[in-house]
Amino acid sequence: MGKNTMNSDEKITRRGKGELIKRLLVYLKPYKWKSIVVIFLMLFVILCGVINPYLLKIAIDSNVANNDIRGLLKIGFLLVVINLISWVISRIRWKMISEITNNILVNIRHELYSHIQKLSFDFFDNRPVGKILARVVGDVNTLKNLFDQSIQSLIPELLNLVFVAIVMLILNVKLALACITLLPFLALAMFVIETYSRRRWEVYRNKRSNLNAFTHEEFSGVKVVQSFAKEDYTEEKFAELVKDQQKSFNRAVRLNDLFWPLVELSWGMGIVIVFAVGYKLILSGEIQIGTLIAFSMYTGMFWRPIMNLSNFYNTLITNFSAADRIFDILDINPDIENVEGAEKMSEIKGDVEFKNVAFSYNKNSEVLRNINFKVSSGEKIALVGSTGAGKSTIVSLLSRFYDVTSGEILVDNKNIKNVNLESYRSQMGIMLQDTFLFSSTIMENIRYGRLDATDEEVILAAKAVNAHEFISKLENGYNTEVNERGSRLSLGQRQLVSFARALLANPRILILDEATSNIDTQTEKLVQRGIEKLLQGRTSFVIAHRLSTIRDCDKIMVVEDGEIVEAGSHNELLEKKELYYNLYMAQYKFLNEGA
Structure with missing residues (x-):
């Protein structure tokens, strides 16, 4: 494993979007029933939202046109009740989403922390502590927005989009097609932006990790810094790393900020196209004015989820690099693990034997050769x-921080490779x-x-x-x-x-x-x-x-x-x-x- 210094960017394995989403969704499994309840609550809220324009259409085309005041008041009362219930359910939904998200982040952080504790000394020797902290704290926190929006944006907005599209097609096919004319162009533009955006966010997270590592090390060694009067030197280094982080962040955000203008432009042009087509349809007598007003509202309801979905997609791309950094560590297998069927070490008496032990940290150099000795309790x-x-290598092998290259180490006539690590090390000091x-x-x-x-x-x-x-x-x-x-x-x-x-x-x-x-x-x-x-x-x-x-x-x-x-x-x-x-x-x- 190559040494990873404070100034060098970490090499991160880039995983496919499908693989990352699949792995992240695993963390939702323990909360699937709560998530289903949240989805049903969302469905109710979405249906309330979809009904509003339709009730308005009825009020204009039927009640207002026929001067039906009683019918108009009934629809008004119904709208108030529906929206009040929708507001209460939305509050309950938000609370449940927050609980699910926070629990998922706690689980990821625990899993990451637990896994890091099992990794070999090489892992820690080859990484500044600050870079490890950046993943356990910063990168995990970054996933909060991703999980929040997965539950509150992805599923409901997709459902909302489907429901609105169905209602629009029922109302008028021509207006519905006019509304979605620009959708393919928007999808193509977003794909192009995503391709470059993800790379830029990877660079930013690496620069942030470098800054974190430098800050942690300098504060840990502040006595040395002050004793050699190197405050100005460290400030220059700090400023340089901050500048690198700032540049990388600006480059990433600059590209990400194109998402919103593109969606809003498509939305605005979509409304213009709908009114242009709608105007002709009214003149030809195919639709009434109430239908066009309702359709203008549905157009907004159609593009708003696309806006929110694009925001989710933006968040997804922004956080993919954080997920890659977390999974990079979780995918590292500990060098020393319990073998299958490892037996629990009984109370140690203390007899130790090294039999023809040889060890090397790498293939090029042998550190120990033909080590043989017996020690009585x-x-x-x-x-x-x-x-x-x-x-130190001899005692490291006895502690099983490393495994021997050849030979065997016996404690109380048991090969330490075949005993449970925790039960063995818990009896050592x-x-x-x-x-x-x-x-x-x-x-x-x-x-x-x-x-x-x-x-x-x-x-x-x-x-x-x-x-x-x-x-x-x-x-x-x-x-x-x-x-x-x-x-x-x-x-x-x-x-x-x-x-x-x-x-x-x-x-x-x-x-x-x-x-x-x-x-x-x-x-x-x-x-x-x-x-x-x-x-x-x-x-x-x-x-x-x-x-x-x-x-x-x-x-x-x-x-x-x-x-x-x-x-x-x-x-x-x-x-x-x-x-x-x-x-x-x-x-x-x-x-x-x-x-």
Whole structure:
């Protein structure tokens, strides 16, 4: 997958109109009965509208012509009652349409969010977060008009058009044909506009996505921007992206704005043609004046749905690109999924075995080769080696963030490929160098390890990893807001909070990836004691560059160039005086020189 940067437009698969409409209509299925009720209410409103001109025709041609005041009052009363009932039903219809539309948008957003959570790390590594947010928020919101108008415009306006056309043909065929003379030309013009309009809206949504990605990243890194005094530079970039979005929007709207003038022009010319033909028919005695007046009203009623349908078509074209962007993500299959018939992982004891494991991210380079080792339940294993040697890849495979290229990984003698992912990962704990805390309280961040934990259990976990003391000194204690990504706390404090969270989750297999880097020596002592408590009674894998922190591990494995080249205890490896010995002595010498 190619890297998608902030400044590059996303490549979106353009789907056929029929395919998009079919997929979007699927979201209407759960509300089909409500939609049917809405359609029947619409039918009633349409019939009321169609009856109005006909009653007016009767009033003019019969009652007025014959000076029938009583009959005229009856028709007037009937018109008032019909239109009052129509207004009430329209209100009920609008409320139901709003409920259906909002529920559909909620369902789409949930489906999209849920699907994104299942996608591999590659998906997130190759896209700025802002571009993902643009689809989950902006593109889904854009579909609101589409669903609103699908229910309130497409079906009723089509029915309205059919009913009016039938009535017009019944009244007078010649006038009916005169009314629709310009319809084929309008359809051709709209087709031409649609062809170019959709492309322009695709460009606009890409430019908007670029701006969203830039804004999200710059605000996330605002400390770096301010520390290097790059505000003017970022403002220039922002202005450039805004200008690109503005240009693309203007180009798209300029073309879309041709829809309305074309329809209104056709409507106006249609009325002129109807009156011209109607005038001749009156002179020849084929129709009466009341019929022409009624027909002029029906002409408006015929072209108004065409106007609304063209507006719907306009909305459809405008939103096709948003639908394409949503379905582009929904059509991405997760790299890691449960195999068919995957069994639930029972409570893990902690025996781990790698058997002839090889792995590559792509066909050109092999990251791991012939990895073989066994770990017994409760053992503490350290992985050391130079940067890029393959240490993090080993624990990523154990976490099944990726699947092995060849070989197999067994946990409690079960191939992890054949077990349910959720039941397996829920029993693992992973601590990374970049500790992530949510924008919430310390209490809620620790409780994230086990959502049903009581406040007392959260506090006990914090005490166990030596986090309780510093938390108690904060202004609001455990109810202190940590701000975005935990920025209110120091690196060491964030680590201790994350240790408490991991301890509360009580994982059977624990992975610590550079968990003690980037913190001061005094804090490291606290963290180290927290780690000791955390490692008790569970199988643990520790990746560390500070070799002093892993001396007490049961086994240390040295990874170099994708292979395990040494394995043993700290003292055993020092006695060999090979790679681990050289690494340890070089670090010891460096620290002494620094002192």
